[in-house]
Amino acid sequence: MDTTSSAPSFTPSVEVVAAGAAPAVHLSGLTKHFGSVRAVDGLDLVVQPGEVVAFLGPNGAGKTSTIDVLLGLSQPTGGTVSICGTTPRAAVANGWVSAVMQTGGLLKDLTVGETVELTASLFPRTQPVDVVLRRAGIADIADRRVAKCSGGQQQRLRFAMALLPDPRLLVLDEPTTGMDVEGRRAFWAAIRDDAGRGRTVLFATHYLEEADAYADRIVLVAGGRVVADGTAAEVKALSTGRTVRATWPGVRPEDLAAVPGVDDVQVTGDTVLVRASDSDAVARFLLTRSPARDVEITSRGLEDAFIALTTPTTTTATTTTTTTEDAR
Amino acid sequence: MTTTLQRPAGTEVPRAVLNPTYLRLDVRRVLRNRRTVVFTLVMPVAFYFAFGVSQETGADRAYAMLSFAVYGAMVAATSVGASVAVERAGGWSRQLRLTPLRPVTYVATKVVAAAVVAVVPVAVQLLLGAVTGARAPVRAWVVGGVLAWLGSLVFAAFGLAMGYLLPSENTMQVLGPVLALFAMLGGLFVPLDFFSPTLQTVASFTPAYGVGVLAHHVLTGSGAVLGAVVNVVAWTVVFVAASALLFRRDTQRV
Numbered sequence: 001m002d003t004t005s006s007a008p009s010f011t012p013s014v015e016v017v018a019a020g021a022a023p024a025v026h027l028s029g030l031t032k033h034f035g036s037v038r039a040v041d042g043l044d045l046v047v048q049p050g051e052v053v054a055f056l057g058p059n060g061a062g063k064t065s066t067i068d069v070l071l072g073l074s075q076p077t078g079g080t081v082s083i084c085g086t087t088p089r090a091a092v093a094n095g096w097v098s099a100v101m102q103t104g105g106l107l108k109d110l111t112v113g114e115t116v117e118l119t120a121s122l123f124p125r126t127q128p129v130d131v132v133l134r135r136a137g138i139a140d141i142a143d144r145r146v147a148k149c150s151g152g153q154q155q156r157l158r159f160a161m162a163l164l165p166d167p168r169l170l171v172l173d174e175p176t177t178g179m180d181v182e183g184r185r186a187f188w189a190a191i192r193d194d195a196g197r198g199r200t201v202l203f204a205t206h207y208l209e210e211a212d213a214y215a216d217r218i219v220l221v222a223g224g225r226v227v228a229d230g231t232a233a234e235v236k237a238l239s240t241g242r243t244v245r246a247t248w249p250g251v252r253p254e255d256l257a258a259v260p261g262v263d264d265v266q267v268t269g270d271t272v273l274v275r276a277s278d279s280d281a282v283a284r285f286l287l288t289r290s291p292a293r294d295v296e297i298t299s300r301g302l303e304d305a306f307i308a309l310t311t312p313t314t315t316t317a318t319t320t321t322t323t324t325e326d327a328r
Numbered sequence: 329m330t331t332t333l334q335r336p337a338g339t340e341v342p343r344a345v346l347n348p349t350y351l352r353l354d355v356r357r358v359l360r361n362r363r364t365v366v367f368t369l370v371m372p373v374a375f376y377f378a379f380g381v382s383q384e385t386g387a388d389r390a391y392a393m394l395s396f397a398v399y400g401a402m403v404a405a406t407s408v409g410a411s412v413a414v415e416r417a418g419g420w421s422r423q424l425r426l427t428p429l430r431p432v433t434y435v436a437t438k439v440v441a442a443a444v445v446a447v448v449p450v451a452v453q454l455l456l457g458a459v460t461g462a463r464a465p466v467r468a469w470v471v472g473g474v475l476a477w478l479g480s481l482v483f484a485a486f487g488l489a490m491g492y493l494l495p496s497e498n499t500m501q502v503l504g505p506v507l508a509l510f511a512m513l514g515g516l517f518v519p520l521d522f523f524s525p526t527l528q529t530v531a532s533f534t535p536a537y538g539v540g541v542l543a544h545h546v547l548t549g550s551g552a553v554l555g556a557v558v559n560v561v562a563w564t565v566v567f568v569a570a571s572a573l574l575f576r577r578d579t580q581r582v
Contacts, residue, residue, distance in 0.1 A: 071426060072425075073422065073425060073426075092425075092426055092427070092428070093428040094428075095428070098426060099426055101419065101422070101423070103419065104418050104419025104420070104422070104423075105418070105419040105420055105422060105423035106418065106419075106420070106423075107357060107415070107418065107420055108418070109357045109360045109361055110353060110357055114353050114356075117349060117353070118349060118350055118353045119423075119427065120349075121347055121348075121349030121350055122347070122350070122424070122427040122428060122429040123427060123428060124428065161423075
């Protein structure tokens with residue numbers, strides 16, 4: 001499903017950008033294998049300057065592997081990677097891309113201020129230390145040892161460090177994992193305030209609500225591929241669709257293609273499973289113009305839709321798996 | 329897009345091999361770590377009080393003073409080198425890879441930090457010797473102190489290599505006993521004359537032997553200087569090569 005071209009909410013920010021500017025992120029056919037495991041399996045992604053993109057997917061979807069590649073921390077197995085029109089390593093060296101990692105990356109015996117000062121000394125040119133401390137909301141704890149900071153404070157420290165080179169692209173890998181509600185809110189307030197200045201932001205998350213609240217565009221990944229790509233509103237609309245199930249011996253997916261509002265058709269034996277935004281139209285079609293029987297309409301919860309979209313096998317298989325796991 | 333962002337005039341940093349800010353903060357960080365301070369300062373001082381002050385002659389006290397100066401310096405240098413293990417375990421090395429920092433700058437800063445920190449136990453030991461009646465010609469103090477300090481840099485490379493080899497937060501707990509063994513075989517705790525001839529031969533191939541002989545040489549006028557120099561150079565080459573090899577393996581694996 002590619003809804004990128006029709007997505008209105010992020011198109012304006014693309015137009016603001018001067019013509020010919022290189023995409024902030026351009027991944028094409030990206031693969032990353034670890035032995036026989038295909039962590040990333042043919043992933044395509046283009047992020048234009050100024051976009052705030054959520055990289056959404058369950059654990060093990062390939063989010064971190066993709067981020068490692070686009071930051072130059074690991075080499076892709078195949079495909080091409082271009083960050084701000086150059087290689088990841090060159091983009092890092094130029095201070096064009098920086099990242100807030102999930103955990104680690106801090107020295108416990110340093111203070112907050114010293115950590116930022118040290119990081120600043122590694123770049124040829126940076127924003128002043130006090131400016132980034134203030135912008136990350138940690139100016140008041142500059143003298144505190146990192147070991148004594150809460151998870152949320154440490155995360156805002158990582159954010160301050162990432163702001164130092166004034167990067168074009170800011171990458172956040174599951175930035176709020178392990179934070180309490182208050183810390184999460186303060187962290188996102190700082191990010192949102194910063195993104196308002198026109199910075200490109202790509203953040204990985206497995207929280208649907210977080211993607212919904214803070215991104216212009218959601219890229220849903222599963223099994224190392226992009227399975228959905230659209231605005232928050234569009235993905236939300238997808239999530240609130242309904243499923244129509246019916247028994248129809250000899251059914252082919254093409255039989256339902258003409259029905260309005262059909263998003264996806266899956267056939268398993270004599271059973272057809274239709275995901276649709278207009279379930280009434282599908283039911284009417286099935287009952288009046290087809291030999292189908294046993295028609296069931298079920299509404300899909302937010303989480304159901306997320307699981308359905310991000311599971312590489314068929315929807316039927318997903319349901320079975322979920323049921324089995326619940327039964328244990 | 330960058331034009332919409334404010335880019336205030338920041339600080340320009342020359343791309344020198346050594347990063348003074350990193351050096352200053354790294355040294356401060358080491359001295360802030362209580363465990364490191366205990367191992368590099370408190371323990372050698374305690375050893376000197378236990379085994380050095382009780383010596384009968386001022387010359388013997390000076391001998392013990394230089395021994396424990398070497399010991400303190402080698403522990404200090406190893407600690408700083410081995411701190412890369414903590415930095416790797418804690419993801420700091422990975423964080424550094426998101427900056428333009430060059431590996432050569434990182435390693436050079438570590439080695440210089442080790443040298444700076446190693447000055448402290450040597451200075452403390454010489455001062456302590458002076459106030460507890462160690463007697464030696466001025467030349468023996470100066471040359472002995474400087475060689476104890478410089479020779480300990482072999483152990484900065486040793487610490488680095490071990491830091492890349494052992495993926496642990498507790499590298500120094502492993503290396504502490506190893507260093508004590510090296511110090512023993514290097515004749516720093518007991519003069520080598522007390523060892524059997526066979527053990528003396530074996531000892532002369534261990535990493536602390538060369539530094540120990542060189543630091544004591546001006547005081548005692550004895551010891552095979554050439555052999556000691558060969559020992560120091562050989563171990564430096566071994567540890568630097570091991571560090572380089574393990575460093576390369578580390579950055580490839582990520």
